[in-house]
């Protein structure tokens with residue numbers, strides 16, 4: 223390994239983009255409720271040149287779907303940069319570590335560590351949840367596998383430790399508000415390299431959150447990607463308002479209700495939101511969650527002026543050591 | 552205490568199908584307090600079954616006897632019904648699952664549970680009981696302001712709250728308080744909120760449900 227390459231924690235493409243100071247764009251792909259790889263692959267092909275990484279959700283809202291690990295492999299094969307999500311709901315530490323080793327062996331370099339939605343929301347409501355470890359413990363476990371070459375039990379990983387670029391979530395809209403920033407700090411201390419936030423509709427609250435983040439200097443220790451979700455209708459916005467941990471201002475719902483072409487208005491709002499986020503100090507990128515509307519991603523990226531996506535620059539390797547220090551734990 | 556509630560009478564009826572002589576056994580401990588299996592409930596259950604069997608024509612001529620023990624979780628009390636237990640072909644236990652097992656281990660007859668054993672908890676208000684302790688075998692209440700996240704957080708998160716906490720409620724439903732909001736509030740009041748900044752490491756679940764029944768041994772009182 224050359225000294226320059228050693229400056230990076232992983233060989234994630236997302237890590238390079240963020241480290242060279244570019245405003246990153248990631249997007250979500252929801253795996254299907256079937257054994258077909260078609261949709262995932264075509265979405266990956268559509269997104270690979272307009273985003274820097276594609277999140278594969280892990281049985282989101284506790285609905286059984288094609289696994290995030292398998293979906294990540296499909297994305298990789300389709301030319302994308304998979305960001306595999308992993309939730310604590312369904313697997314104990316044995317299964318999680320095993321899947322992390324397996325995912326890495328298949329070329330996956332980014333892992334987002336999440337609690338996961340409670341099973342009572344999904345299509346297997348009589349399931350037993352696991353929660354052997356929580357999301358913060360998972361982050362720390364992945365970091366220790368990568369940097370300290372140990373399993374959670376302390377046993378050494380003698381060869382080929384998995385070197386994952388570690389993502390985590392932050393929700394500026396959940397309670398208690400004051401503790402949200404501190405919990406983000408816990409995630410950073412545990413080893414998170416980048417953060418993808420809950421989708422932002424309430425820009426004012428998000429800005430307040432970011433202000434606290436910057437005040438504590440957390441934006442210097444982690445890369446924050448702000449979540450954006452385009453809505454197709456005022457009905458969709460009204461529904462999202464009822465989801466625990468989401469906030470949707472009434473003014474936005476009214477604006478959508480009045481719009482003649484609602485899909486177009488949804489795209490407009492998403493683009494405006496991204497433009498506003500770029501002005502907020504400490505925001506290093508956006509994460510677009512166009513749930514069941516993946517085709518919106520290239521349109522939003524284009525209109526928000528996020529294209530073309532930057533290439534990995536040669537000098538990134540030189541710039542990396544300082545950047546590496548910035549995100550050290 | 553252990554909190555339990557009665558199974559529906561239709562289910563109990565099915566469990567006792569074909570029994571000719573049934574002994575209903577109550578317990579004067581926890582299930583008396585939570586009014587699921589004390590003497591009063593034993594008598595009510597006996598009347599309900601007699602009425603059901605008389606009107607439905609099921610289990611015709613079946614006889615029902617009743618007993619309520621001091622405790623169903625100690626062999627010496629279980630022994631007290633040795634005579635009557637020998638005369639019946641089924642025992643309906645109105646104790647928690649512990650009592651059901653003590654009876655089943657001691658008597659070679661068909662023993663069935665009349666209760667669903669729910670949790671370790673206490674009274675919330677008259678007629679309402681709530682779960683408090685996860686029985687995890689390694690108490691961390693000193694870290695969480697005396698509020699148990701293992702059982703009161705829907706995800707047993709040890710570094711909460713998750714992103715679903717809103718207005719003090721859990722993402723699971725509006726009726727459930729978010730345990731981590733409670734913990735945060737209490738630690739704030741106690742001026743100890745900084746302790747929540749420490750990362751709580753993964754729990755040692757081997758002290759919890761693991762490898763068969765756990766045992767507690769107190770050497771100094773063994774004979």
Ligand code: SF4
Nearest residue numbers: 704713721722729730
């Ligand atoms: S909302 Fe609170 S109680 Fe519910 S799962 Fe999240 S942290 Fe636990």
